[in-house]
Amino acid sequence: MLEGFVPVAAASELPPGAMKRVVVGGERTLVVNVGGDFYALRDVCGHAGAPLSTGDLTGYVIECPLHYACFDVRTGKLLSGPVSGDVATYQVRVEGDTVYVKR
Numbered sequence: 001m002l003e004g005f006v007p008v009a010a011a012s013e014l015p016p017g018a019m020k021r022v023v024v025g026g027e028r029t030l031v032v033n034v035g036g037d038f039y040a041l042r043d044v045c046g047h048a049g050a051p052l053s054t055g056d057l058t059g060y061v062i063e064c065p066l067h068y069a070c071f072d073v074r075t076g077k078l079l080s081g082p083v084s085g086d087v088a089t090y091q092v093r094v095e096g097d098t099v100y101v102k103r
């Protein structure tokens, strides 16, 4: 059922628009809540590795704080900014008040 999923946060601590940096399987991971839906992506910008968790989240878009690359948190796809790789995304489940990320 939740095989491979790791608990990372209480859903109640992440209201819509909030994000949290966690470490899952040794990887910096960013968990965000957009409109009540949770997403997880690697907390490493595809350009030069800055932590996206210190950037700005606007809707589904996370903007890197360093050179302002923008990524869609649902897909990890680069939307704008410097030439950059996409960012890995991870499956998320919410059971009760617990948010899980698959690794």
Ligand code: FES
Residues within 6 Å of the ligand: 045, 046, 047, 048, 049, 050, 064, 065, 066, 067, 068, 069, 081, 082
């Ligand atoms: S490190 Fe993120 S845009 Fe350069």
